[in-house]
Amino acid sequence: MHANDSNESSRSHAAQAIREMLRFSRVVMRHLHVILITVILGGVAGGLKIASERAKPLEFESSATLLMERLNSPGDNGVFQTSTPLENYRQVLVSDRVLATVLERVSNLPPEIDQSRPRESWARQLRELILIKGQGSSGLVDVVCSSKNQDVPATIINHMIEEAQNTLDQSQENLSMEFVKTLDEERKQLEKRLTTSEQQLLQMQQSIGAFISDGSGGMTHPQIKRALELNNSYLLAQKRRIELEAMLVTIQQTVQQGGSLVPHLRPLEELLGPKHLSTVLALPKEEDTDELEQQLLADQEELANAMQFYGEAHPRVQKLQRAIAQKRLVLEDGMMMAQSGEAAEASREAVDRLLSILQNSIEAERTREDSLFAVYRAAESEAVSVNSKLAQTAILQREAELLRETHSNFLNRLESIEVRPNRTQVRLTVLNEPQTLGEPKVRLSFVKIMVFALAAGMAVGLVAIYVLDLLDDRFRSPDDLTGQTGLQLLSVIPEMPVAGEGESAFHVGLGKTDARSEAFRTLRTVICMSGENRERIAVSSSEPQDGKTTVLANVGASFALTGKRTLLIDADLRNPGLSKLLKMKSPGGLTEVLRSHHDVAETAAEFVRETHIQNLYVLPCGTRPSNPSELLSSARFAEFVAWAEANYDQILIDSPPVGVASDAALIGRQVDGLVLVVQPKKNRRQLVLRTCESIKNVGITILGIVANRISEDHEDSYGYGGRYGYGYGYGYGQHDDPSDGDVDGDTRAA
Known part of the structure; x- marks a missing residue:
C-alpha cells in the first residue's frame, strides 16, 4: 500500500515537473525577444573582448x-x-x-x-x-x-x-x-621567581620553629605532637574515671544485696593494684607469697638433684619432701582464703575502706581529667595555627621544587641550542x-571568447525570463491556466462589446452565429457531455467583475434553446447582478422564498418569472437580506433546490465570488458542480489558485474553468484564430436553425 502511494507520488511529481518545464518553454517562446537581445549583447561583449585582445601588444x-x-x-x-x-x-x-x-x-x-x-x-x-x-x-x-x-x-x-x-x-x-x-628572558624571570619562593619558604620555616621527623617522610611539629599526647592522656583519664564510677556502683549494689565480692576482686585488683587491695581487705602480702613460692621452687630443684643420687628412703630426700608439702599447704590455704572472701566479708570496715578508696580515686581522676582537658584545648589551638603554617610551608616547598626543576630544564635547553649563521x-x-x-604568451581563443559570450548572453536571457515569469502574476495561456490549477478549460469566451440590460443581455438569444455565441454553445456542450448528472450547476468567480453573471445568462439561454426547461437563480444575495442585468429588480425573489413560512413550491412558483426566450425562467434575488449566509445555510434553501430540480431540466445558480464571502461554499454543497469564471487579464494567479484550493477543501466539485473576456488580438495564447480560438469560418450562418433565437439588439461584455 505504502509502496503504491510512493510510486504514485513520484509519478505525480515527475508529471508536475514535466508540466512546469513545458510551461516554462512556452514562456520562453513568448519572450524570445529577451533572449535575442541578451544574445546580441553577449555577442557585442565578446567582440569587444576580442578587439581588446588583438589590441594588446605581444607578451x-x-x-x-x-x-x-x-x-x-x-x-x-x-x-x-x-x-x-x-x-x-x-x-x-x-x-x-x-x-x-x-x-x-x-x-x-x-x-x-x-x-x-x-x-x-x-x-x-x-x-x-x-x-x-x-x-x-x-x-x-x-x-x-x-x-x-x-x-x-x-x-x-x-x-x-x-x-x-x-x-x-x-x-x-x-x-x-x-x-x-x-628563552633567556624566561630563565631570568624564572630565577627571580625561584629566589622569591625560597625566601618565602625560609621565612615561613623560621616563623614555625623546629621540626621533628614523624618517620614517614613528613614533618611533625612538636606543638602538634604535644597536642596529640595530651589528647591521649585526657582520653585515658576519662576512661579510668568512668571505669572507677562503674565499679563503685557495682560494689555498692553488691553490698546492699548481700552478695559476694569475690567476682569483683580481679577487676578491683586491675584498678587499685594487688598490694593496695591486699592491704584494704587484709589478704596475705604479695611479697610473702612470692618469697614462699621461690623457696618452694628451690626445694623442688634440690629434691630433683638429690633423686639422681639417692633413693626415696634417704633422710635428705624425705626431709625435702616434707618441707615442700608444708609450703604447698601454706600457699593453698592463702589462696582458699582469698577466693572465699572470708577476709573481705568478715570485716565491714574493710568494705567501707574499699568504697572510700574508690570514691577518692574517682574524684582524683575527675580533677586530673579536667586539668588535662584545659591544657589540651590550649595546645589544640596552638597546633591548629601551626598546622596551617605547615600546610603553607608544604605548598611553598612544592612550588620551589617545581621552579628548580623548570629552571634546570631551561638551562639544559639553552645549552643544547646552537645558533649558527x-x-x-x-x-x-x-x-x-x-x-x-x-x-x-598564448592568447585567448577568439572562438572560445565568442562561444562563451553567446552562452552567457543566452543564460542571462533565460534568467531574465524566469524573473519576469515570477513577477508576472497572470495566466498567459490556456496551458498555464490548466497546468497550474489542475482543472479543465471548459471554454474561452471572447470579449464582447458593451450591451444593454434586459433582453439584450442574452447574446446567444439574438440569433447571432459568431464565435461569441459558439463559445457559450461549446460550454453548454462540454457540460452536457461530461457523462455525469449535471442538472444543478453554480457559477462563481474568484473576485467581482469577472463576468460570471453574463456567462451564466448566456449559457442558460443556450440550454433553453435546446428545449430544456432552464431556471436561472440569482443567489448573490449581497450584490444581485443577475437581477440587475435582466432588469428584474422586484420585491419578490429568492430572499422571500427562503424567509417565507409557506410551502416552498407555492412561494417559489409565485416569484419565478419567464423571459422572452422560450423555456428560460429566472428567479431574481428579491429584497437584499441582512443575513444571507444564514438563509443559504438553512434547510429551506436545500428544499428549494430540490423543488427546482423536480420542476426544471437545468438549474443554473449565480453564486457570489468565492473570495468575497462563504456563500459560494454554502451554495456549492447543494449543486452537482461549480463552474469557475476567470478573467486572465484581470485575475491574479495566486488569487485564482487560492480560490480553487478553498473550493476543493470544502468538498465542492469544480467542473472546470471558463476563460472570459479574451480579446481576439490578445498577445498570449488565448487569441481566436489560433489553436485555442474559434475562426469565423467555423460553419455557422445561413444553415443555422432559426429557432436558436431571433432577438435583435446590442450585446454586452461578458
Whole structure:
C-alpha cells in the first residue's frame, strides 16, 4: 500500500515537473525577444573582448618549477621546527621585500613598471606580472613571469628565487636569535621567581620553629605532637574515671544485696593494684607469697638433684619432701582464703575502706581529667595555627621544587641550542630552469571568447525570463491556466462589446452565429457531455467583475434553446447582478422564498418569472437580506433546490465570488458542480489558485474553468484564430436553425 502511494507520488511529481518545464518553454517562446537581445549583447561583449585582445601588444613569459623542502638542522633538536605549512612560504616569493630587492638588482626594468610613480609601488606593479601556482601540499611550486620584453621574465625569476632563499635563511637566523633571547628572558624571570619562593619558604620555616621527623617522610611539629599526647592522656583519664564510677556502683549494689565480692576482686585488683587491695581487705602480702613460692621452687630443684643420687628412703630426700608439702599447704590455704572472701566479708570496715578508696580515686581522676582537658584545648589551638603554617610551608616547598626543576630544564635547553649563521629550515630547489628568452604568451581563443559570450548572453536571457515569469502574476495561456490549477478549460469566451440590460443581455438569444455565441454553445456542450448528472450547476468567480453573471445568462439561454426547461437563480444575495442585468429588480425573489413560512413550491412558483426566450425562467434575488449566509445555510434553501430540480431540466445558480464571502461554499454543497469564471487579464494567479484550493477543501466539485473576456488580438495564447480560438469560418450562418433565437439588439461584455 505504502509502496503504491510512493510510486504514485513520484509519478505525480515527475508529471508536475514535466508540466512546469513545458510551461516554462512556452514562456520562453513568448519572450524570445529577451533572449535575442541578451544574445546580441553577449555577442557585442565578446567582440569587444576580442578587439581588446588583438589590441594588446605581444607578451612573453618564462616559467620555473621549484621544490620547497623543510630541513632539520643538526643540533637544534627540533627547537626551531614550526607547524607552518609549506604552502604559506610561497608568499615569500612575491613579498614586497623580495620584489624590491629584485628590482634593485636587475639592470633592465620591465617596461610594465611605471617609473613615474613612487618607487614604493614598483614591487606591487611587478607582482602583477608574476603568477605563483602551487601543486597541492607536495611542495612543488610553478613560478610564471610575463613581460613585453623577451629578456626580462627569466632574469626576474632567477633573482626572485635567489633573494627568496636569502630571505628565508635570514628569517630563520633571526628566529633562532629571537628564540634564544626569549628563552633567556624566561630563565631570568624564572630565577627571580625561584629566589622569591625560597625566601618565602625560609621565612615561613623560621616563623614555625623546629621540626621533628614523624618517620614517614613528613614533618611533625612538636606543638602538634604535644597536642596529640595530651589528647591521649585526657582520653585515658576519662576512661579510668568512668571505669572507677562503674565499679563503685557495682560494689555498692553488691553490698546492699548481700552478695559476694569475690567476682569483683580481679577487676578491683586491675584498678587499685594487688598490694593496695591486699592491704584494704587484709589478704596475705604479695611479697610473702612470692618469697614462699621461690623457696618452694628451690626445694623442688634440690629434691630433683638429690633423686639422681639417692633413693626415696634417704633422710635428705624425705626431709625435702616434707618441707615442700608444708609450703604447698601454706600457699593453698592463702589462696582458699582469698577466693572465699572470708577476709573481705568478715570485716565491714574493710568494705567501707574499699568504697572510700574508690570514691577518692574517682574524684582524683575527675580533677586530673579536667586539668588535662584545659591544657589540651590550649595546645589544640596552638597546633591548629601551626598546622596551617605547615600546610603553607608544604605548598611553598612544592612550588620551589617545581621552579628548580623548570629552571634546570631551561638551562639544559639553552645549552643544547646552537645558533649558527645561514641556518636553513626551508630550502628552494630549482627543478626546471626558466628559459633565457621568454616564449610568446598564448592568447585567448577568439572562438572560445565568442562561444562563451553567446552562452552567457543566452543564460542571462533565460534568467531574465524566469524573473519576469515570477513577477508576472497572470495566466498567459490556456496551458498555464490548466497546468497550474489542475482543472479543465471548459471554454474561452471572447470579449464582447458593451450591451444593454434586459433582453439584450442574452447574446446567444439574438440569433447571432459568431464565435461569441459558439463559445457559450461549446460550454453548454462540454457540460452536457461530461457523462455525469449535471442538472444543478453554480457559477462563481474568484473576485467581482469577472463576468460570471453574463456567462451564466448566456449559457442558460443556450440550454433553453435546446428545449430544456432552464431556471436561472440569482443567489448573490449581497450584490444581485443577475437581477440587475435582466432588469428584474422586484420585491419578490429568492430572499422571500427562503424567509417565507409557506410551502416552498407555492412561494417559489409565485416569484419565478419567464423571459422572452422560450423555456428560460429566472428567479431574481428579491429584497437584499441582512443575513444571507444564514438563509443559504438553512434547510429551506436545500428544499428549494430540490423543488427546482423536480420542476426544471437545468438549474443554473449565480453564486457570489468565492473570495468575497462563504456563500459560494454554502451554495456549492447543494449543486452537482461549480463552474469557475476567470478573467486572465484581470485575475491574479495566486488569487485564482487560492480560490480553487478553498473550493476543493470544502468538498465542492469544480467542473472546470471558463476563460472570459479574451480579446481576439490578445498577445498570449488565448487569441481566436489560433489553436485555442474559434475562426469565423467555423460553419455557422445561413444553415443555422432559426429557432436558436431571433432577438435583435446590442450585446454586452461578458
